[in-house]
Amino acid sequence: MTEPLLSLRSATKVHDRGGAPVHALAGVDLDVQRGDYVALTGPSGSGKSTLMNLIGCLDRPTAGHCRIAGTDTTALDPADLAALRRRIGFVFQSFHLLPGLTAVQNVALPLRYGNVAPAARERAATAMLERVGLGARLHHHPRELSGGQQQRVAIARALVTTPDLLLADEPTGNLDSRAGVEIRDLLEELWREGRTLVVVTHDEALAARAARIVRLLDGRIVRIDTGAGAGAAS
Amino acid sequence: MNELRELLRETWSNRRRLLPVVIGLCFGTLGLSVLLAFGDGFDTAMNGALQRSGETMVRWFGGVTSRPFRGQPAGRGMALLPDDVALLRQVPGVLAASLETGINARVVSDDGTRSANPYIAAVGHEWLAIRRRTVEPGGRFLSPLDEVERRRVAVIGAELAQQLFRREDVVGRTLRVFDQPFTIVGVLGIETALMQSNGNDSGKLFVPFATAAPLRGLRNPQIVMARIDDAGRARERETQQRALLAGRLQCDPADRAALRVSNHALTARDIRGIVTGTRVFLLVIGVLGLLVAAVGVANMTVVLVEERVPEIGLRMAFGATPAQIRWRQLAETLAMVGIGGGSGLLLAALLLWGVNQVPLDPVAKGYLGDPLLSVTTSLVIAGLLGLCGGIAGWHPASRAAAVQPVEALRHD
Ligand SMILES: Nc1ncnc2c1ncn2[C@@H]1O[C@H](COP(=O)(O)OP(=O)(O)OP(=O)(O)O)[C@@H](O)[C@H]1O
Numbered sequence: 158m159t160e161p162l163l164s165l166r167s168a169t170k171v172h173d174r175g176g177a178p179v180h181a182l183a184g185v186d187l188d189v190q191r192g193d194y195v196a197l198t199g200p201s202g203s204g205k206s207t208l209m210n211l212i213g214c215l216d217r218p219t220a221g222h223c224r225i226a227g228t229d230t231t232a233l234d235p236a237d238l239a240a241l242r243r244r245i246g247f248v249f250q251s252f253h254l255l256p257g258l259t260a261v262q263n264v265a266l267p268l269r270y271g272n273v274a275p276a277a278r279e280r281a282a283t284a285m286l287e288r289v290g291l292g293a294r295l296h297h298h299p300r301e302l303s304g305g306q307q308q309r310v311a312i313a314r315a316l317v318t319t320p321d322l323l324l325a326d327e328p329t330g331n332l333d334s335r336a337g338v339e340i341r342d343l344l345e346e347l348w349r350e351g352r353t354l355v356v357v358t359h360d361e362a363l364a365a366r367a368a369r370i371v372r373l374l375d376g377r378i379v380r381i382d383t384g385a386g387a388g389a390a391s
Numbered sequence: 392m393n394e395l396r397e398l399l400r401e402t403w404s405n406r407r408r409l410l411p412v413v414i415g416l417c418f419g420t421l422g423l424s425v426l427l428a429f430g431d432g433f434d435t436a437m438n439g440a441l442q443r444s445g446e447t448m449v450r451w452f453g454g455v456t457s458r459p460f461r462g463q464p465a466g467r468g469m470a471l472l473p474d475d476v477a478l479l480r481q482v483p484g485v486l487a488a489s490l491e492t493g494i495n496a497r498v499v500s501d502d503g504t505r506s507a508n509p510y511i512a513a514v515g516h517e518w519l520a521i522r523r524r525t526v527e528p529g530g531r532f533l534s535p536l537d538e539v540e541r542r543r544v545a546v547i548g549a550e551l552a553q554q555l556f557r558r559e560d561v562v563g564r565t566l567r568v569f570d571q572p573f574t575i576v577g578v579l580g581i582e583t584a585l586m587q588s589n590g591n592d593s594g595k596l597f598v599p600f601a602t603a604a605p606l607r608g609l610r611n612p613q614i615v616m617a618r619i620d621d622a623g624r625a626r627e628r629e630t631q632q633r634a635l636l637a638g639r640l641q642c643d644p645a646d647r648a649a650l651r652v653s654n655h656a657l658t659a660r661d662i663r664g665i666v667t668g669t670r671v672f673l674l675v676i677g678v679l680g681l682l683v684a685a686v687g688v689a690n691m692t693v694v695l696v697e698e699r700v701p702e703i704g705l706r707m708a709f710g711a712t713p714a715q716i717r718w719r720q721l722a723e724t725l726a727m728v729g730i731g732g733g734s735g736l737l738l739a740a741l742l743l744w745g746v747n748q749v750p751l752d753p754v755a756k757g758y759l760g761d762p763l764l765s766v767t768t769s770l771v772i773a774g775l776l777g778l779c780g781g782i783a784g785w786h787p788a789s790r791a792a793a794v795q796p797v798e799a800l801r802h803d
């Protein structure tokens with residue numbers, strides 16, 4: 158078996174809240190293979206976002222290890238972490254688009270830090286927006302877009318560097334049900350194209366599409382279910 | 392290029408808040424530039440004026456002894472003699488020596504239509520070299536031969552020429568002094584010179600002492616003077632000259648009242664000290680103004696960075712390194728400083744150009760100089776601005792580079 162794209166061993170995160178330690182993650186072991194589609198679910202406060210931040214190299218574990226494509230993130234300095242982040246696409250719960258930039262400029266942002274020439278950035282960003290169905294909204298600012306459209310811009314931004322791994326924290330959490338369905342379909346499509354997805358969600362309908370459903374409680378994995386995607390997995 | 396465009400666009404989108412800061416910088420720079428330019432102009436003008444004043448000149452006046460010396464009583468009058476010039480020439484470090492005496496007398500133009508009552512300076516041929524003045528092109532100063540042959544020649548100050556002839560190109564014309572015709576051989580231009588005596592030189596008439604003395608019974612010069620080789624050794628040169636003159640006059644060399652001296656090199660040093668002090672003062676005031684503006688920049692930058700923490704976290708989440716964030720933030724501060732400081736420099740250049748267009752009396756102009764923004768001054772100001780920007784921007788930029796993405800993105 159090849160090395161997993163993502164591998165967590167006893168990953169622990171302890172926050173300090175006014176002197177009292179909070180075990181946001183209490184020793185998590187998890188492997189994610191290339192082409193996998195993992196849904197993370199669990200009640201509020203169970204540590205889902207904390208886990209995503211570790212995987213996305215936005216945070217470091219208090220104890221334990223997190224390996225991405227064979228690299229142990231705990232040993233990396235800030236510049237190397239930045240380089241590793243360029244291989245990961247992140248979709249945030251609340252879109253996090255820059256209001257001053259147009260859709261294309263927002264999507265092109267990660268390419269800036271990947272040493273891509275300006276013209277090539279714009280071309281790649283345009284293509285990616287067309288891919289998520291926003292070819293007609295390239296030069297709109299976020300405030301001129303609906304919630305679903307904004308989330309699609311955010312997904313395009315996460316995908317524009319053709320990352321090894323796509324992380325999405327509650328991508329449908331701020332959307333109405335119709336927009337939620339669109340995003341659900343889009344994610345599934347991306348996965349079928351061969352991308353590796355880890356998605357945090359409260360939305361059982363979204364989780365059910367994944368290959369594996371990882372259930373968290375109080376910072377621990379309590380159960381791993383098989384989803385509809387398992388049969389379809391390549 | 393793209394980066395620069397984005398930087399400027401972002402600066403533009405913050406224009407309302409940045410405007411006061413930029414205006415502060417603009418005026419800070421304007422103030423500093425103008426102060427430094429005036430300082431420069433003043434310095435150049437004073438340097439020129441000092442040079443034209445005979446900066447390495449030592450002048451001697453005969454006085455009255457204040458103490459007995461070698462059996463002679465106090466209260467003896469000390470009279471300088473024409474031969475003292477030759478004596479001075481023997482002293483080490485003396486490059487030129489002359490004598491001077493003067494009286495006011497009636498002067499009439501050759502056609503007899505105009506007259507004046509100027510100061511007539513009876514001098515030696517080296518007077519010009521000692522005072523470091525120049526004769527206008529087409530003419531010359533008095534020569535050794537003029538003295539030997541007691542020629543009736545004169546050098547006229549430009550203002551006096553205007554008064555008598557209504558023009559300045561008067562070489563070759565004659566005028567009557569002491570009821571004798573004198574031929575004009577040169578014109579002394581109008582220049583700002585410090586430490587002139589008996590009025591401005593451009594209003595005087597200069598004739599050879601040797602010619603004038605018998606005509607008016609002027610036996611003794613009021614002054615003998617020398618140009619010395621090195622202003623830095625002014626004190627030493629003065630002592631050497633005093634020793635020789637005192638020996639000839641048979642007075643105590645320590646008796647200051649017997650032989651009075653005006654050492655221009657020492658005076659010039661004091662004046663230069665005042666000029667330098669003034670320039671330093673102007674610089675300090677200007678830099679303080681700039682510092683006030685820089686504090687405004689630092690404040691604004693801190694506020695901007697704090698506001699931008701979520702955005703910085705986001706950029707980091709998409710692969711920006713702390714170094715990229717830091718330089719980007721610093722570049723923004725420098726852009727702000729560049730815009731404010733650049734416009735200040737431009738305004739200063741315009742203002743100074745305007746000031747130089749105002750017609751001024753040539754003598755006043757001689758002290759003020761041409762306050763222009765020199766390349767050196769501009770570079771110094773640009774350097775100071777860069778330094779201010781760097782200092783004001785470094786701390787906020789470090790704060791930006793230290794942003795932790797997780798913390799930043801939890802803001803909402
Ligand atoms: N910076 C922090 N300081 C202190 N406690 C924290 C911090 N971040 C997270 N926590 C705590 O860690 C636990 C896990 O938080 P986390 O955000 O991972 O939960 P979650 O599963 O994403 O919840 P939700 O579904 O509400 O987003 C919670 O109890 C939370 O209060």
Ligand SMILES: [Mg+2]
Nearest residue numbers: 205206207326
């Ligand atoms: Mg969460």
